[in-house]
Amino acid sequence: MAGERPGDLNKVKNRVKRKNLFQFEFLLLFVLGLEILIFSKTGTNFATQGNMLEVLRQSTEIGLLAVVMTPIILTGGIDLSVGSMLGLSAVLFGKMWRDMGMSPALAALSTLLLGAAGGGLNALLITRLKLPSLIVTLGSFSLFRGLAEALTRGVDNFTSFPQRFLFLGQGYLLNVVPAQLPLFALIALAVWLLVHKTTFGRSFRAIGFSPEGAHYAGIPVEKRLTLAYTLSGIISALAALIYVARVGQAKADAGTGYELLAITAVVLGGASIFGGTGTVHGTLLGVFVLAVLKIGLTLSDQPSELAGILTGGLLLVVLAGEALAKRISAGRIHANPKPCVPRTAET
Amino acid sequence: MISNRSLLCFASPLFFLLALSCNKPEQTSDKASPSGKQIILAMMPKSKGNAYFISCKKGADAAAKELGVKLLWDGPTDPDPARQNEIVETWITRGVDVIAVAVENREGISTALRKARAKGIKVITWDSDALPDARDFLINQATPEGIGFTLMDEAARALGGKGEFAIITASLTAANMNEWQKYIEQRRAEKYPDIKMAALRPCDDMKDKAFAEATAILNSNPDVKLLMAICSPAVPGASEAVKQSGRKDVKVVGLGLPNDNKRYVREDIAPSVILWNTENLGYLSVHAAVAVAKGELRPGATSFKAGRLGELEIKGDNVLLGKPFVFNKENIEQFNF
Numbered sequence: 205m206a207g208e209r210p211g212d213l214n215k216v217k218n219r220v221k222r223k224n225l226f227q228f229e230f231l232l233l234f235v236l237g238l239e240i241l242i243f244s245k246t247g248t249n250f251a252t253q254g255n256m257l258e259v260l261r262q263s264t265e266i267g268l269l270a271v272v273m274t275p276i277i278l279t280g281g282i283d284l285s286v287g288s289m290l291g292l293s294a295v296l297f298g299k300m301w302r303d304m305g306m307s308p309a310l311a312a313l314s315t316l317l318l319g320a321a322g323g324g325l326n327a328l329l330i331t332r333l334k335l336p337s338l339i340v341t342l343g344s345f346s347l348f349r350g351l352a353e354a355l356t357r358g359v360d361n362f363t364s365f366p367q368r369f370l371f372l373g374q375g376y377l378l379n380v381v382p383a384q385l386p387l388f389a390l391i392a393l394a395v396w397l398l399v400h401k402t403t404f405g406r407s408f409r410a411i412g413f414s415p416e417g418a419h420y421a422g423i424p425v426e427k428r429l430t431l432a433y434t435l436s437g438i439i440s441a442l443a444a445l446i447y448v449a450r451v452g453q454a455k456a457d458a459g460t461g462y463e464l465l466a467i468t469a470v471v472l473g474g475a476s477i478f479g480g481t482g483t484v485h486g487t488l489l490g491v492f493v494l495a496v497l498k499i500g501l502t503l504s505d506q507p508s509e510l511a512g513i514l515t516g517g518l519l520l521v522v523l524a525g526e527a528l529a530k531r532i533s534a535g536r537i538h539a540n541p542k543p544c545v546p547r548t549a550e551t
Numbered sequence: 552m553i554s555n556r557s558l559l560c561f562a563s564p565l566f567f568l569l570a571l572s573c574n575k576p577e578q579t580s581d582k583a584s585p586s587g588k589q590i591i592l593a594m595m596p597k598s599k600g601n602a603y604f605i606s607c608k609k610g611a612d613a614a615a616k617e618l619g620v621k622l623l624w625d626g627p628t629d630p631d632p633a634r635q636n637e638i639v640e641t642w643i644t645r646g647v648d649v650i651a652v653a654v655e656n657r658e659g660i661s662t663a664l665r666k667a668r669a670k671g672i673k674v675i676t677w678d679s680d681a682l683p684d685a686r687d688f689l690i691n692q693a694t695p696e697g698i699g700f701t702l703m704d705e706a707a708r709a710l711g712g713k714g715e716f717a718i719i720t721a722s723l724t725a726a727n728m729n730e731w732q733k734y735i736e737q738r739r740a741e742k743y744p745d746i747k748m749a750a751l752r753p754c755d756d757m758k759d760k761a762f763a764e765a766t767a768i769l770n771s772n773p774d775v776k777l778l779m780a781i782c783s784p785a786v787p788g789a790s791e792a793v794k795q796s797g798r799k800d801v802k803v804v805g806l807g808l809p810n811d812n813k814r815y816v817r818e819d820i821a822p823s824v825i826l827w828n829t830e831n832l833g834y835l836s837v838h839a840a841v842a843v844a845k846g847e848l849r850p851g852a853t854s855f856k857a858g859r860l861g862e863l864e865i866k867g868d869n870v871l872l873g874k875p876f877v878f879n880k881e882n883i884e885q886f887n888f
């Protein structure tokens with residue numbers, strides 16, 4: 205655990221932040237609980253063990269993308285290319301397995317490496333050329349999807365993967381736990397530790413508050429950014445493997461629109477899109493709130509387009525609630541004689 | 552240091568576990584109707600916003616009302632290709648009796664459909680098929696034979712039994728188009744010996760190209776009195792070419808959507824446009840799905856009685872909707888897709 209070097213200022217800052225986040229995530233937890241309560245009444249077979257695990261199973265890909273999106277958003281950046289990376293990785297995996305005759309394990313490993321390379325490319329452009337991440341990843345968003353479509357001419361569809369590989373997405377451990385869950389839990393825990401228990405996490409937030417400030421404070425900004433974007437590439441590739449195993453096919457359109465779902469989950473989870481604040485567990489709560497909403501509506505025999513409306517509504521209500529809560533607590537801090545309220549980019 | 556924050560992140564999975572543990576799985580799904588359990592049919596279009604499927608739903612609703620079953624109609628609204636799978640998986644959790652899917656991703660959806668079958672849910676496909684081992688029946692709206700024969704019959708009627716015609720197809724290699732042409736030719740040879748095919752041109756499934764090809768045919772083959780457009784963009788393309796050429800003696804028939812061609816049908820440039828009756832497709836799909844759920848329609852059956860549609864043929868595991876539907880001046884205004 206790192207020392208709180210810049211002293212009092214940082215301590216106060218952390219205390220303030222913690223207080224806000226505590227309240228906010230409590231709000232999310234309350235929303236999640238409310239959803240579960242409502243859907244237990246309205247949905248058929250909603251409140252069952254099988255369905256809860258199904259919620260987790262269906263959230264895995266978006267969950268993975270959202271979890272690795274969190275450190276990026278903490279730095280004040282964004283990665284729009286994750287959904288396209290998922291599509292490209294799915295196609296690459298299929299190609300290496302079917303056309304190049306690799307074993308599924310080797311093809312999977314190569315896919316992860318290529319994912320890292322894709323993320324690395326984003327990182328390179330962002331750190332070296334100092335281009336805004338929004339622009340860079342908007343470019344790779346098109347580039348990766350375009351490559352996936354070019355490789356398959358938009359029509360080729362990789363299927364008939366061996367059963368052992370499909371187990372990753374369709375199998376159940378001990379006939380109960382979906383096979384992808386332990387992997388999801390492991391990655392989520394690893395990223396949580398990275399963000400909340402190491403100096404890396406602190407530097408992500410510092411970069412988000414002020415990249416220059418972070419630089420002058422001796423934080424290797426470029427290295428940290430490279431880490432965040434590369435991680436995002438690798439995990440997008442991993443999500444692709446799980447996606448392919450779950451759906452049983454790899455086509456160029458895999459993961460279309462997932463980047464926005466992931467960003468929605470992160471923002472719903474309390475992260476500021478301007479960087480600096482946000483937590484991995486908040487993101488996870490955001491992912492679950494959205495997944496429960498989607499599945500709960502279908503189990504309540506409601507049309508799926510309602511999910512879109514409610515997701516949007518929920519996001520706005522929760523964010524408004526957060527802004528309000530922040531205002532109230534900020535007021536309280538002002539009453540405190542101690543100075544230095546940090547720029548909590550809530551505007 | 553160990554604060555509320557870390558407490559929370561342990562609390563959130565706990566919340567889930569709590570929800571898991573305090574609720575035993577229950578399978579009782581719906582209120583029983585007097586005559587036993589009401590059948591729940593979950594039906595999925597390729598996409599919900601498409602006018603074609605909205606029209607199918609009309610027929611499906613009518614059939615569901617007639618049979619007293621609960622119809623859940625849901626499908627993707629966004630372009631996410633895995634969404635069909637997710638909805639099917641949720642239906643499995645919900646516990647429905649039968650699932651009927653218009654398949655968007657053949658291989659992908661089969662994964663979810665097989666899982667449904669393993670859980671004892673009956674599965675059929677309609678409009679477009681999954682892999683054969685993932686469903687009991689396909690509700691097939693049109694056979695190549697039906698399309699080929701009806702196109703030729705309509706062409707012969709427009710020509711008055713004799714003369715020359717030209718075909719505009721999507722591409723010379725498209726398997727389904729070649730199949731249709733085979734039946735068009737068979738019908739012509741058998742029934743209309745006085746009619747001659749003068750040209751066959753590809754339009755690459757593009758309206759502009761169809762327009763250009765049709766114009767070229769009209770110029771180079773003045774004896775051609777009818778253009779048969781067998782891919783859907785070619786019908787309005789060819790009709791527009793005929794319209795702009797100002798020739799009143801040339802007609803167009805083809806395979807297309809009513810909305811694309813309404814104005815040409817009204818102006819009598821295209822006397823008939825062929826497709827299937829989408830309402831009947833939805834109607835039949837519901838009837839077949841319910842019969843499969845009740846065990847009345849089993850693999851191996853050769854015919855099936857579907858309400859107002861009467862006795863329909865089953866070929867292998869395909870329930871056939873029957874002959875294509877002909878849209879003409881009299882009926883085309885009733886359709887909106």
